[in-house]
Amino acid sequence: MFALEITGVDRTFHVAGKPVPALRDISLSIREGEFVAIVGGSGCGKSTLLRLILGLDRPDRGEVRVGGQPVRGPGLDRGIVFQEHRLLPWLTAETNVAAALRRSGLDSAQRRQRVAEYLDLVGLTAFAKAWPAQLSGGMAQRVAIARALVNRPRFLLLDEPLGALDALTRLRLQAELARIVRHGGTTALLVTHDVDEAVFLADRLVVMQPHPGRISDVLTVDPAARRDRSSAVFLRVRDKVLGMLGVETEAVRAGAYETAA
Amino acid sequence: MTIRRAVSRAIAGIAMPLLLLAAWSLIAREGWLPDQILPAPGVVLATLKEFIASGDLQDATLISLERVAKGFAAGAVAGLGFGAAIGLSPRLNRLFGPTFLGLAQVPLLAWMPVLILLVGIDEGLKVILIGIATFIPVVLNVAQGFRDVPPALREVGAVLLFDPWSMLTQIVLPAAVPSIFTGLREGLANAWQTVIAVEVFASSEGLGYLMAWGRQLFQLDLVLAVVVVLGVIGFALNWGLARLERRLDRWQVRPA
Ligand SMILES: Nc1ncnc2c1ncn2[C@@H]1O[C@H](COP(=O)(O)OP(=O)(O)O)[C@@H](O)[C@H]1O
Ligand SMILES: [Mg+2]
Numbered sequence: 001m002f003a004l005e006i007t008g009v010d011r012t013f014h015v016a017g018k019p020v021p022a023l024r025d026i027s028l029s030i031r032e033g034e035f036v037a038i039v040g041g042s043g044c045g046k047s048t049l050l051r052l053i054l055g056l057d058r059p060d061r062g063e064v065r066v067g068g069q070p071v072r073g074p075g076l077d078r079g080i081v082f083q084e085h086r087l088l089p090w091l092t093a094e095t096n097v098a099a100a101l102r103r104s105g106l107d108s109a110q111r112r113q114r115v116a117e118y119l120d121l122v123g124l125t126a127f128a129k130a131w132p133a134q135l136s137g138g139m140a141q142r143v144a145i146a147r148a149l150v151n152r153p154r155f156l157l158l159d160e161p162l163g164a165l166d167a168l169t170r171l172r173l174q175a176e177l178a179r180i181v182r183h184g185g186t187t188a189l190l191v192t193h194d195v196d197e198a199v200f201l202a203d204r205l206v207v208m209q210p211h212p213g214r215i216s217d218v219l220t221v222d223p224a225a226r227r228d229r230s231s232a233v234f235l236r237v238r239d240k241v242l243g244m245l246g247v248e249t250e251a252v253r254a255g256a257y258e259t260a261a
Numbered sequence: 262m263t264i265r266r267a268v269s270r271a272i273a274g275i276a277m278p279l280l281l282l283a284a285w286s287l288i289a290r291e292g293w294l295p296d297q298i299l300p301a302p303g304v305v306l307a308t309l310k311e312f313i314a315s316g317d318l319q320d321a322t323l324i325s326l327e328r329v330a331k332g333f334a335a336g337a338v339a340g341l342g343f344g345a346a347i348g349l350s351p352r353l354n355r356l357f358g359p360t361f362l363g364l365a366q367v368p369l370l371a372w373m374p375v376l377i378l379l380v381g382i383d384e385g386l387k388v389i390l391i392g393i394a395t396f397i398p399v400v401l402n403v404a405q406g407f408r409d410v411p412p413a414l415r416e417v418g419a420v421l422l423f424d425p426w427s428m429l430t431q432i433v434l435p436a437a438v439p440s441i442f443t444g445l446r447e448g449l450a451n452a453w454q455t456v457i458a459v460e461v462f463a464s465s466e467g468l469g470y471l472m473a474w475g476r477q478l479f480q481l482d483l484v485l486a487v488v489v490v491l492g493v494i495g496f497a498l499n500w501g502l503a504r505l506e507r508r509l510d511r512w513q514v515r516p517a
Contacts, residue, residue, distance in 0.1 A: 054420060074420045086417050090435040090512040099431060103422040131512045 001068065003155060003187040004030040004053065009062035011048055021212035022048045026062070028206060028215065030189065032154075035181060037190040037202035039241060045213025046191040050159050053189070054078055066155060076103060079148030081161040085140040087132040093143045094119065094128040100147045118146040121180060138169035145177070149184065156181060158190040162197065174200055178226075195241050199225055199234060207244045217244050300482040308482040309489065317471070322490060325456050325467040328384075332391025333452040337445060339392070340399025344444070347400070348407025349433070358404075365397045369455060373462070387459045394455040398447035406440025407433060442506040446499060453495050 011023040051057040055073040122142035207217040289301035312318040347354040460469025475483030
């Protein structure tokens, strides 16, 4: 069964009376436990697509199904990490994570235990009582990841979650994301403009193009690529995707992958 | 904050009043202004002591404070409710917002003749005027604070399936705390100014009356003594509110 099925989705906004087609005829299915990354330049409708899956917005045409059911609104079966951490500034790290459990049906002892478990998963047990303003960008984003996971959603949505972090923190968190998502067996959909990140994390890549936002290519990543970022497999997939996005690398121009790809 | 920083901050804060006091002494001593207009600080202090000894100053202060307390409490509670309502509901705002903004433009003292006809010149008049003076800035700031809650955070509430009550207590109210306090502080300053104005015009007791009386008798030392008391109380009230806000806002990590 598919965890997510998007069929023939259109979404058009109206800006100053003019229609802006944000998504055109999007169809995509994701299997249970799969990690899919969407790559594409800004403005090609990636965030709009995630909002449709979250149930914060409705498609004009087509359908979004999660776990076989049409999406009618937000639900605890879907967790989201945004590009900005969006922690509530007046709650500590711990209470921010606990806030996600308000509608979970767990009793307070279970909640405390669950919050502790997920803070530990993201390595922030020592910062449980810290205010968001006291955390670094990377730490705040880890709290946001814990908040998104604490309800054990079947679906984790990530909207450029590492895009605002410095390069070193980003590399470190990429490795952690890989560990955390595989550990929980969650189905994950990651939006990113960082092609390296996408190749490193995902089982499958979806390439989107803008004006109107549409899917141009879908490719499966060889698991061997993930093991080493400097391996030939990794670089080949990355350069291929960069090419699809209109960025020609030296290697592609030289025809290095002609036979292999 | 280190002790050195605290001390240097206190010194910086007290430097200006000391400078003013020095200038005042100098002007009085050199006789640049007549005694009837600017009595020396020593004279004002003596008057202050005299009125404290007789208990008149405490009585007048308590009467003014009581009026402020009643009017401010009524205006603040009504202002919080009304401000929250038009801040949260665009529909209510369309309905009541323009009327409120129009009425808010009317100078406070212009209400006086109308109110005197309606409620007479007694205690009620003063409390209502102070209430209006408080109400207006509280409504303006509270409504703004409720409207300006970041949509990104409201979206977090929606994603986490917050019910309306959680949305209000976990997201909207905390986000609006700084604006609410700005409104309360402005409201309190207004209330304090208004009590003096109405007591000068229409009262036989209170600090404003004491000032009016001193002016009529050309006892400027008494007028200035009351000014000092007003300044001290106003400062204390504002400081109290600021402390309360810091307690509620302790998540705002301030530079040490
Ligand atoms: N609420 C909205 N109202 C009007 N236009 C919107 C809205 N949301 C998105 N858009 C437009 O839709 C397009 C896709 O936006 P978005 O999904 O945010 O792209 P991405 O996340 O890929 O950068 C953009 O042109 C954007 O301006
Ligand atoms: Mg986006």
